[in-house]
Amino acid sequence: MRIDVVTIFPEYLAPLDLSLIGRARAAGILDVAVHDLRTWTTDRHRTVDDAPLGGGAGMVMRPEPWGAALDAVLAAGRERLGDPDAVPHLLVPSPAGTPLTQAGAEALAREPWLAFACGRYEGIDERVLEEAATRMPVTPLSLGDYVLGGGEVAVLVVVEAVARLLPGVVGNPHSLVEESHAPASGGLLEPPVYTRPASWRGREAPPVLLSGHHARVARWRRDEQLRRTAARRPDLLARLRPQDLDAADLAVLAQEGWSVRDGALVPASPAPVRH
Ligand code: ADE
Helix, strand or coil: CCEEECCCHHHHHHHCCCCHHHHHHHHCCCCEEEEEHHHHHCCCCCCEECCCCCCCCCEEECCHHHHHHHHHHHHHHHHHHCCCCCEEEEEEEEEEECCCCHHHHHHHHCCCEEEEEECCCCCCCCCHHHCCCCCCCCCEEEECCCCCCCCCHHHHHHHHHHHCCCCCCCCCCHCCCCCCCCHHHHCCCCCCCCCCCCCCCCCCCCCHHHHCCCHHHHHHHHHHHHHHHHHCCCHCCCCCHHHHHCCCHHHHHHHCCCEECCCCCEEEECCCCCC
């Protein structure tokens, strides 16, 4: 997979040399190019921003350097991929974007070429995205409902979430199968995990994990997933289909205050208000 990143802080992307992603690059699975937006400025001060039209706080990134940067990224990537018609999927990190999910990361992992446009300040002049969309798919992407200082950290997150799904990046592909948010976890969070020693600072690992009884271990893990999801992510539980749950699942969920009503899982109704 080819990845281009355009930013005014190329140094921010230094972690892409490390660990999992660094190894994937060395193995030729990932081809990452980080570009300094200021390369495509034309004035002495290498200006990339200006005041917002219509007024308001902060600064907006000017369209001219972005237009030239995307032209150059497109040309260099086509050359590199040996395909004069190739286009990247342009991802624009923004708190106003579509939220990234595991399913979204899986879809991105199937693409041959991603390009990231890192905004700073109040964002990038909207015409840059409009014009790019005449040439390539463009997706504004959010990490969540909070505001970062710029898109660089979001790029690190998205690249890590996507790269670890590429064949050959994670040593044991089974470790991808049952983690939280993977399709095989059935919409539940992962269970807690333990390793040796079995007793540590007076705390025992759950004895069932030492029993060697696979079916009981599987049931215990499933119960823990259900309990944890009920406590931490009730929004995920509410999306489960009751017909996908067995009697043991429903018994655990009942302990956590959940029941099936009108074909859906619902939390216990709050006690009626007395007047
Ligand atoms: N840039 C600023 N805030 C962001 C967020 N929440 N997600 C993605 N990019 C951002």
